[in-house]
Amino acid sequence: MKKLLNTADSMVEDALKGMAAAHPTLRIRDRVVYRADGPRQGKVGLVSGGGSGHEPLHAGFVGYGMLDAACPGEIFTSPVPDQIIEATRAVDGGAGVLHIVKNYTGDVLNFEMAAELAEDVEVASALVDDDVAVQDSLYTAGRRGTGATLFVEKIAGALAEEGVPLADVADVARAVDERSRSFGIALTSCTTPHAGKPTFALPETDVELGIGIHGEPGRARVPMAPARELAATAMDAVHGDLPLQGDLLVMVNGMGGTPLMELYVVFAEVAAYVKGKGARVSRSLVGNYVTSLDMQGFSVTVCRLDDTLTRLWDAPVDTPGLRW
């Protein structure tokens, strides 16, 4: 294993130092990444978090129009309740706080515990469980939360900036999750710095269909195929669960080690697939956004837009990972 790190133990801390040095709009304290200009009185605060290794998710999405704070855990490990409590209290501007939680057992438990213990703050929670690949998985009861997390954070973040009440921000977050589906395909395993070797063995000839963002097993292992077939496999899974129709927000996401050029090749196939179903790619995103360390591969996430969601997606955002 070759990774750019000092020690496996210090990697999360060292990366956060780099984020702090690179982004004056962030303030990092006690393992929580905050907007330097927060909290804003009367605005609902948005807190998310989860294991590290999925960058830019979540800390890269802290800023105007998205998250108020992110709680990074150790690599592929849930943040502890203390972090979440601290973040929840710090971002409360009197209008309450929304927790955006990917559906992994540890995350769910720790965010729940934090919500209970931060009893002085009104907290609502939105669960993200968009991955259609498998029903239960290594760290998950139900579906895993993956790419749609970015959609939920962006759209709920935009609504929160408009000064609406907590219940409305929570509603839109849940609506985005309900309208979104994802499916991922791995060409290679990720390698965690502590293990120092690939999490799973994948022959040079095969890909893993329905991979999780921690290397959790998917639906099947099949021979490597052209991008057109892989894209169709992913889109068939999405379309089979939530038929593609109308205006769609579509993300082709790299797993961390995937060059942008390959993602554009996949996106061309995904766009053609969508058109073939009579639906429309109305908004899109192509890049490495919800990653799994150095894994090669991609996931596709689709959200059925309506006018409100489109407006909120288009609203200005200013974070290290997403800006317009």
Next chain:
Amino acid sequence: MKKLLNTADSMVEDALKGMAAAHPTLRIRDRVVYRADGPRQGKVGLVSGGGSGHEPLHAGFVGYGMLDAACPGEIFTSPVPDQIIEATRAVDGGAGVLHIVKNYTGDVLNFEMAAELAEDVEVASALVDDDVAVQDSLYTAGRRGTGATLFVEKIAGALAEEGVPLADVADVARAVDERSRSFGIALTSCTTPHAGKPTFALPETDVELGIGIHGEPGRARVPMAPARELAATAMDAVHGDLPLQGDLLVMVNGMGGTPLMELYVVFAEVAAYVKGKGARVSRSLVGNYVTSLDMQGFSVTVCRLDDTLTRLWDAPVDTPGLRW
């Protein structure tokens, strides 16, 4: 080799289809990527290009405040003069066109030929040769052009939007190159789709110091080391050539297969190094911007800013790869 592609022969074309589908602000015609809203009368046009495989460079930097057109060649292969001539004529708004050319023999020759043949358009040229690693290299007489290309395109693009004459845009482009230096380190080789195997052999224990963005040899092969040491090696090379002082624009760039988390670890070390020399990271960029297919590793590029360059760096930009 596992890559997300249909065929090696169609990869550039397929990726461009994906770009066109993802970015309505671009128009792609005859292997040239244009701003959909160009040309603008009275504005100097900016054209760059080079081999594909370095995405988002160059096509991802077409848009307001940066390039008017990019000419992508085949993978690691210069664009042909016809592409460049076509692009040059198409983006001319009557104020002339600046060619931004990375210093590789094929690129230099083909851009020169295009400038001569597009005799109806006033053309100036700015060469980028920022890589301090080696004096001559596989495809280069003199120094290679790498990360500073992004700085040149951004800053010259911002000045062009102000409506100044061609000579001034060319001057600022050359000034940015003169004030910029880069150095790259590879953890792994890239693999071109046609070759199907790594361009060079690099043992699991070693890294290549001074790597080129096509996998050209660097200065030395040394044992893998902690991020702090690798960052210091790169910065020593930069600082030895152009002493760090004053306000700096610093990019820590991934080579295509490098996770963002690792780049932040490196950036923390680079920022500490700069501080140790009594200079200041005034502006920064961390991410995969000037890549080499799936290569793992990083490069660092430093530019000595002044007030004008800082203002132009901060000016609004709206491209797929850089937006603020």
